[in-house]
Amino acid sequence: xxxxxxxxxxxxxxxxxxxxxxxxxxxxxxxxxxxxxxxxxxxxxxxxxxxxxxxxxxxxxxxxxxxxxxxxxxxxxxxxxxxxxxxxxxxxxxxxxxxxxxxxxxxxxxxxxxxxxxxxx
Numbered sequence: 627x628x629x630x631x632x633x634x635x636x637x638x639x640x641x642x643x644x645x646x647x648x649x650x651x652x653x654x655x656x657x658x659x660x661x662x663x664x665x666x667x668x669x670x671x672x673x674x675x676x677x678x679x680x681x682x683x684x685x686x687x688x689x690x691x692x693x694x695x696x697x698x699x700x701x702x703x704x705x706x707x708x709x710x711x712x713x714x715x716x717x718x719x720x721x722x723x724x725x726x727x728x729x730x731x732x733x734x735x736x737x738x739x740x741x742x743x744x745x746x747x
Contacts, residue, residue: 628743629670632656633663633677633689634705639728643676643705646732647739660684667693672700673743679706687719694720701742705735 630652634640640656647654655672657663661683667675675693677686684692690702702723726738 628673628739629653630655630674630676630739631663631667631672631693633658633660633675633681633686635659635678635681639678642732643735646736647676650736650739652739660686660689664689664692667696671697674701674703674739676703676705676739679704690720690723691718701745703738703742705730 630647632640632643632647632654634643634656635658637658640658644654644656655666657666658681660677660681663675663677664684675690677689679686681689686704686706690704693700693702702720704719704723704725705728706725707728724738724742726735
């Protein structure tokens with residue numbers, strides 16, 4: 627199935643997300659900060675960037691902006707407790723990014739990921 631790049635600084639949340647996505651059949655590369663995730667994006671293509679917004683070293687909005695500069699076709703989904711930040715017009719978040727507000731059920735995450743990746747196909 628699809629290749630997903632996950633950037634989430636909360637270790638427990640990242641572990642749960644990786645397990646849920648891998649169980650659903652996705653290939654997941656995961657990082658605990660935006661800068662490390664960005665370096666990986668420069669090395670290989672991914673179909674979906676799944677990122678928290680508030681992270682050390684590089685926040686999720688900056689990561690998403692840079693990711694779409696590298697690959698305009700990459701899908702972006704923010705997972706955050708700060709949805710209002712991503713929705714501000716001056717945030718420079720990619721226009722068609724999906725926002726999933728914490729807390730959410732892992733099944734909802736997998737369903738949203740499936741929908742986004744089917745649109746790409």
